[in-house]
Amino acid sequence: MSERGLLIVLSGPSGVGKGTVRKAIFDSEGNEFEYSISMTTRQMRTGEKEGVDYFFRSREEFEELIQTGKMLEYAEYVGNYYGTPLDYVNQTLDSGKDVFLEIEVQGAMKVKEKVPDGVFIFLTPPDFDELKSRIVNRGTDDMAVIDERMKVAREEVDMMRHYDYAVVNDKVDLAVDRIKKIIESEHYRVDRVIHRYEKMLKEF
Amino acid sequence: MSERGLLIVLSGPSGVGKGTVRKAIFDSEGNEFEYSISMTTRQMRTGEKEGVDYFFRSREEFEELIQTGKMLEYAEYVGNYYGTPLDYVNQTLDSGKDVFLEIEVQGAMKVKEKVPDGVFIFLTPPDFDELKSRIVNRGTDDMAVIDERMKVAREEVDMMRHYDYAVVNDKVDLAVDRIKKIIESEHYRVDRVIHRYEKMLKEF
Numbered sequence: 001m002s003e004r005g006l007l008i009v010l011s012g013p014s015g016v017g018k019g020t021v022r023k024a025i026f027d028s029e030g031n032e033f034e035y036s037i038s039m040t041t042r043q044m045r046t047g048e049k050e051g052v053d054y055f056f057r058s059r060e061e062f063e064e065l066i067q068t069g070k071m072l073e074y075a076e077y078v079g080n081y082y083g084t085p086l087d088y089v090n091q092t093l094d095s096g097k098d099v100f101l102e103i104e105v106q107g108a109m110k111v112k113e114k115v116p117d118g119v120f121i122f123l124t125p126p127d128f129d130e131l132k133s134r135i136v137n138r139g140t141d142d143m144a145v146i147d148e149r150m151k152v153a154r155e156e157v158d159m160m161r162h163y164d165y166a167v168v169n170d171k172v173d174l175a176v177d178r179i180k181k182i183i184e185s186e187h188y189r190v191d192r193v194i195h196r197y198e199k200m201l202k203e204f
Numbered sequence: 205m206s207e208r209g210l211l212i213v214l215s216g217p218s219g220v221g222k223g224t225v226r227k228a229i230f231d232s233e234g235n236e237f238e239y240s241i242s243m244t245t246r247q248m249r250t251g252e253k254e255g256v257d258y259f260f261r262s263r264e265e266f267e268e269l270i271q272t273g274k275m276l277e278y279a280e281y282v283g284n285y286y287g288t289p290l291d292y293v294n295q296t297l298d299s300g301k302d303v304f305l306e307i308e309v310q311g312a313m314k315v316k317e318k319v320p321d322g323v324f325i326f327l328t329p330p331d332f333d334e335l336k337s338r339i340v341n342r343g344t345d346d347m348a349v350i351d352e353r354m355k356v357a358r359e360e361v362d363m364m365r366h367y368d369y370a371v372v373n374d375k376v377d378l379a380v381d382r383i384k385k386i387i388e389s390e391h392y393r394v395d396r397v398i399h400r401y402e403k404m405l406k407e408f
Contacts, residue, residue: 020354122394128408148398157405166401178392188369188382190326196368197328201361204332
């Protein structure tokens with residue numbers, strides 16, 4: 001493969017099953033996606049390796065990358081930063097490999113600003129009523145909390161319009177199959193392969 | 205299916221194998237495309253049925269449809285018109301069915317003007333040298349004829365940039381598989397399904 005790989009971004013509302021679908025895709029046959037290795041400011045644990053489990057950086061270095069726009073997306077969790085370094089993603093794409101990211105909708109929109117030619121796939125629930133009842137019945141009767149969750153969920157679902165594809169997660173293996181077809185098809189897009197043909201066309 | 209079907213246009217340079225691939229797609233399992241019924245001015249033959257084999261029309265009626273922009277594409281062959289009526293295609297799409305057209309590159313570009321949201325798939329040879337030698341060795345030594353054929357072929361190949369997808373016809377069953385994946389993926393495009401979700405989103 002000589003052309004640039006695809007950045008594939010899988011996202012969708014909380015509770016839709018993004019993680020399960022992403023795991024099933026990586027466990028499935030015939031995928032050649034590159035795991036996106038995250039960067040973190042937390043301590044390296046025994047057995048972990050730099051550039052394999054994470055890119056381990058100091059808080060200062062991480063914040064420098066944020067400041068200079070070199071993080072594709074990032075979040076702070078329990079006092080440490082976690083994020084996707086832009087240079088690493090670009091180098092992997094330039095080597096011709098696809099990079100697969102599974103992230104929250106807010107992060108996905110930031111990625112779209114930096115990599116507009118990525119393939120943005122929105123995972124939807126088969127039934128919005130079910131998603132609603134899952135949100136409402138998540139172990140609390142506090143109406144304010146439920147209202148806040150519904151507000152967030154509505155905003156997340158409303159983000160669908162900014163994506164390229166909407167895939168229903170009715171069954172995990174069906175969703176995986178659809179996503180893999182989308183990724184293969186995207187490799188056939190003329191604007192992605194025209195450079196490869198332009199040389200041939202000149203010699204024709 | 206409540207949303208509008210897709211108009212799928214398969215085209216490519218002469219000699220690339222469009223007809224063979226189209227036939228293999230229609231013979232394959234799990235396709236629900238509608239054959240595009242052509243309109244013609246030629247006489248109905250014994251056993252043929254109006255609206256099944258062709259829409260049979262007089263020369264005057266056909267030319268009226270051309271004049272009023274109601275032919276998606278058309279050509280004259282041995283003194284008779286053959287073409288694809290726009291209203292029929294639109295009605296079939298509105299009923300939720302996909303319509304599959306296999307036509308020459310010039311016709312495909314006319315279709316694109318009238319149905320810009322169609323899915324335009326360009327079938328390419330696996331090897332441009334082979335296409336070239338097939339054109340050069342097509343039973344003539346007349347350099348002027350060969351030059352003219354090469355000119356036409358170059359123009360046809362150059363049309364690729366106006367298409368959505370480029371599919372290599374290295375093996376018919378592989379090309380069929382790729383095209384079917386493209387068509388399925390196109391059904392998941394957000395701009396095609398967002399109307400279906402908008403009602404759900406409002407009620408969510």
